[in-house]
Amino acid sequence: MHLAPCTLNFELWTLDFGLWTLELGLWTLNLALSSKNSMTSTPSHRISYLLTLLLPLLLSAQSIAQTAAAKKVFMITDMEGVSGIFDTELQCLPYKSPRWEESRKLLTGEINAAVDGLFEGGAKEVVVWDGHSSGQNLSVSDIHPRVRLLTGAAVSPTLELDSSYSAIIFVGQHALAGAEKGILGHSYDSQNIQNIWVNKRPTGEIGAIVMLAGVFGIPVIMLAGDTAACKELHQLVPQAECAEVKSGVSRTAGFMLSHPASCALIHEKARRGLERLAEFKPYRVVGPVEVKVELTTKGNRGFRPREGVEQLNDRTWIFRGKDILDAWLKFSSF
Structure with a gap:
């Protein structure tokens, strides 16, 4: 059940009350300053009296600012990190895998749990990106009614992000290629990309998004996925909230939470993450950036050198840029 109208009315009432308090405080201050007998004649007493009058005023203004601040969250979703999923062919290929419809429902359930947590944590708007397999997994018929869904193929490499967003979270996220006991770990394209490094640091989808978001x-602020994915995020954002919904024993097996337990954990972590938003800072990559990509034999077909791109060997390429965005766009458009 969603109580958006009631919540909105309460927030408007709070804002009106705060403005009324501010107006009353200003009137009181003006009255005090205009009265000859309102303060003693010494400067120290005068300052003390002014501070006494101003303190409630400042607290009221702070309350107004906190109430009016809009928290807009972008949610990145994938499928391999969802609890219960362990096999690509069996579960993750849209319209081909025999259990894909089940996987789609599991993903949707985890997303909706995160959305509920975000709104409880103070979100005013949530945008969900259908990030698995060219956006063929989520439906407006069963996604949370309060979100906007970004879906379909040919989404820009920057995911339409801009500075209006307050935070990013991951749901259903897997670890990078080669991560120890990372269930279905890969880096963007398991068929064509072997490894990615950013300034010599092994980087998967988690790291790339953290850097681009900066x-x-x-x-x-938060991730839901397996233990390896949570570890990967914590290497970059140690204070991030993580919902470990499964723990791998190999790339294609692991211990899984039940769907209700996963959703409950994700809900709590999403809520706490947004409530702790003030504790987080964007991850900044300073200076020139070098993105090195090792392709699979299959992925190397058709690649040609061009400006800002260097070929190291048959399967390894370097993309250089003035910053992470410049270098990443060269790689993404290659």
């Missing part, structure tokens, strides 16, 4: 001043 360009727009957006912190990453």
Whole structure:
């Protein structure tokens, strides 16, 4: 059940009350200053009296600012990190895998749990990106009614992000290629990309998003996925909230939470993450950036050198830029 109208009315009432308090405080201050007998003649007493009058005024203004601040959250979703999923062919290929419809429902359930947590944590708007397999997984018929859904193929490499967002979270996220006991770990394209490094640091989808988000001043605050994915995020954002919904024993097996337990954990972590938003800072990559990409044999077909791109060997390429965005766009458009 969603109580958006009641919540909105309460917030408007709070804002009106805060403005009324502010107006009353200003009137009181003006009255005090205009009265000859309102303060003693010494400067120290005069300052003390002014501070006494101003303190409630300042607290009221702070309350107004906190109430009016809009928290807009961007949610990145994938499928391999969802609890219960362990096999690509069996579960993750849209319209081909025999259990894909079940996987889609599991993903949707985890997303909706996170959305509920975000709104409880103070979100005013949530945008959900259908990030698995060209956006063929989520439906407006069963996604949370309060979100906006970004879906379909050919979404820009920057995911339409801008500085209006307050935070980013991951749901259903997997670890990078080669991560120890990372269930279905890969880096963007398991068929064509072997490894990615950013300034010599092994980087998967989690790291790339954290770095790109920093360009727009957006912190990453929460992730739902397996233990390896949570560890990967904590290497970049140690204070991030993580919902470990499964723990791998190999790339294709692990211990899984039940769907209700996963949703409850995700709900709590999303709520706490947004409530702690003030503790987070965007992750900034300073200076020139080098993105090195090792392709699979299949992925190397058709690649050609061009400006800002260097070929190291048959399968490894370097993309250089003045910053992470510049270098990443060269790689993404290659």
